[in-house]
Amino acid sequence: MASLRQLEYLVAIVDEGSFTRAAELLHVSQPALSHQVRALEREVGGPLLERLPRAVRLTAMGRAMLPHARAALADAERARCAARQAGGLETGELQVATLYSVSLGVLPPALRAWRRSHPGVRVRLFEHPHAEQLREAMLAGQADLAIGPAPRDWDGQITPLGTEPFLVVLPADDPAGRPADDEDARDDAGDDAGDDAGESVDLAALAGRDWVHFAPGNGLGEILDQACAAAGFQARAAVRTEQTAAAPVLAAAGLGPTLVPANVIPPHFDGRVLWPRPPVERVMTAYTRGRPDPLAAAFVATLGRAARLVPAHVRARR
Numbered sequence: 001m002a003s004l005r006q007l008e009y010l011v012a013i014v015d016e017g018s019f020t021r022a023a024e025l026l027h028v029s030q031p032a033l034s035h036q037v038r039a040l041e042r043e044v045g046g047p048l049l050e051r052l053p054r055a056v057r058l059t060a061m062g063r064a065m066l067p068h069a070r071a072a073l074a075d076a077e078r079a080r081c082a083a084r085q086a087g088g089l090e091t092g093e094l095q096v097a098t099l100y101s102v103s104l105g106v107l108p109p110a111l112r113a114w115r116r117s118h119p120g121v122r123v124r125l126f127e128h129p130h131a132e133q134l135r136e137a138m139l140a141g142q143a144d145l146a147i148g149p150a151p152r153d154w155d156g157q158i159t160p161l162g163t164e165p166f167l168v169v170l171p172a173d174d175p176a177g178r179p180a181d182d183e184d185a186r187d188d189a190g191d192d193a194g195d196d197a198g199e200s201v202d203l204a205a206l207a208g209r210d211w212v213h214f215a216p217g218n219g220l221g222e223i224l225d226q227a228c229a230a231a232g233f234q235a236r237a238a239v240r241t242e243q244t245a246a247a248p249v250l251a252a253a254g255l256g257p258t259l260v261p262a263n264v265i266p267p268h269f270d271g272r273v274l275w276p277r278p279p280v281e282r283v284m285t286a287y288t289r290g291r292p293d294p295l296a297a298a299f300v301a302t303l304g305r306a307a308r309l310v311p312a313h314v315r316a317r318r
Helices: 004-016 019-025 032-046 060-086 098-105 109-116 132-139 221-228 246-252 296-308
Strands: 050-051 056-058 093-099 122-128 145-149 158-170 200-202 210-214 236-241 258-261 272-275 281-287
Touching: 004 019, 004 050, 004 056, 004 060, 019 056, 019 221, 032 098, 050 246, 056 060, 056 093, 093 098, 093 132, 093 158, 098 109, 109 296, 122 145, 122 221, 132 145, 132 158, 132 246, 158 246, 210 258, 221 258, 246 258, 272 296, 281 296
Parallel strands: 093 122, 093 145, 200 272, 210 236
Antiparallel strands: 050 056, 145 281, 158 258, 158 272, 158 281
């Protein structure tokens, strides 16, 4: 069977155009290089190179073998890099599975910090609409780590990241809600999300409204339904959207109230945001199938430092 070393020698000879230059490039003697090429030719059953007075030329067999030799060497290099990257030894790719709402809200600050500290490590995102789909994808080996609600019956490591609150979104002129009792409730809210960031609303007071809801299969739709059911009613859908970012925009446009994670409210948002009573929230975690490798562990640490479950422009005390 042809060895990777023999394939490397063949490719080097072709690229350099001579045995002498290839031997110099590979830091081997020319007799040793020639010996390995002859061994490869015996293995495949015929000549791969035609030795000319001032050059070398691929034979028909050599031309057929060359692209496969290059592919084998590329695969071997990718395998080497993957193993070293998993050990935290050099640049590579970190695969992260998460939810649509998390990639919109929690992840961007963490990814920005990660990019500064690990500029050579690419991050590939796999996004899912539902926490159960995220769990199943991780069980199937889709990514190095997942970011989302704590998965059920999980044998691997789970790292809590904090509690993510949800907000009710309404048009800016909607009369629902009341000022919070505590004047300090507006602390740090700023002007970007409206001065009513410290206000709250009984969900039961919105029972007669048609809601901006989520498409079937979106986990946020289940959270909305459960919150409304706890308040004693079933939310009627005025419209259903598959895009998390669209829900607060549609609510601000007057199609109906919605309930979204605080993190998806953009700066300079012109709708009205209120804290629901009773509070609606979910615990966010990072989890892996087993003990995280050094690169995944470093990313989890970055998440813990940089992720903002309540961004500054909507931060307030309930």
